[in-house]
Amino acid sequence: TPSPLGQHGRLIGEAAGRYFYQTIASFxxxxxxxxxxxxxxxPENVKAVEFMREAVKQGLSSESVFAGNFEEEEAFKQGKAGAFPTGFFIAVRYLNPLKSLSxxxxxxxxxxxxAGAIKLAPFVAPEGGKAGCALDLFGFVVPRTAKNVEGAKAYINWVMDKKNMVDWIVNAGGGFPTSISMRTEATFQTELYKQSQAVAEASNxxxxxxxxxxxxxxxxDHHQRHLPI
Incomplete structure (x- = not known):
């Protein structure tokens, strides 16, 4: 990575919670x-690194994965890469527009x-293993120095209303509901959410x-230690 900051101003090491973790967890x-x-x-981490190295050696990894930041998204959006590991939030927010391989x-x-042009699937895993999957959780915190604690409580109660919670997950959260009871809501019955649920159930x-x-x-630290690999 040429810079300690990505194009979105985030510190290096973003892959720690994405491709690297999914691979390591799968092993x-x-x-x-x-x-x-x-x-x-x-031993498990070493096998995961060996897998990543072999994928590069066999030409299965797009060159964009070495560019840093979020360049791997561009290769997929342009139809130059057949698949890449990413989160639901990234897929919904940033893969627009995109081209199929055709x-x-x-x-x-x-x-x-x-249209059936793309499909969501669990990450790869060795025989007998379960696909790795990074879970990001969002929560609300009221700082001890907050000036309007009652207002914060009112907002949290408002978000916890089922209708508002659905809107928050889809819009502000931009994610997939971790609560099983929420997954029965009509909003989450689209093909995209159905495939997401299947992937989540098949993954760890x-x-x-x-x-x-x-x-x-x-x-x-994880990023620095992996640079020589």
Whole structure:
């Protein structure tokens, strides 16, 4: 990565919660020891790295994956890459418009999925394993220095109303509902959400950072340690 900051101003190490984690988790690995300490040198992680290296060696990885930032999205959007690991939020928010491998253009992911031009699928995993899946959770926090605590509580209660919660997930959250009871709502019955649910059920979804507390530092440290690989 040429710069410590991505094009969106975020620190390096973004892949720690995306491709790297999905691969490592698929091979049964993780970044931590379960007690808040970073631990990368495990047999499972080594096998995952070997898999990533072999994918590059065989020409299965688009050159865009080495560009840093979010360039791998561009290769997929332009129909130059057949698949890439990403989150639901990224797919819904940033893969618009996009081309299929046949060259047909679609205005958004929903349209492409309905047409059968693209499909959501679990990440690869070794035989007998379960696909890795990074789970990002959003929550609300009222700081101790907040001036309007009652207003914050009122907003949280408002969001917790089922209709408002659906709107928040789709718009502000831009994601997939982790609550199973919410998945029965009409909004989440489209082909895109149905495929997303199937992928989630077939995957081992959990936060990539595990027991780690200093998450931004872990991202950067993980990135630096993986540079020589």
């Amino acid at each position: 049964g690995g993780s970044y931590d020891d379960g007690a808040g300490n970073l631990r990368l040198n495990t 060259g047909k253009e679609y205005k958004n992911v929903d349209e492409a999925v309905i 979804c959990k936060p990539w950072y595990g027991s780690l507390r200093r998450i931004p530092e872990a991202q950067e």
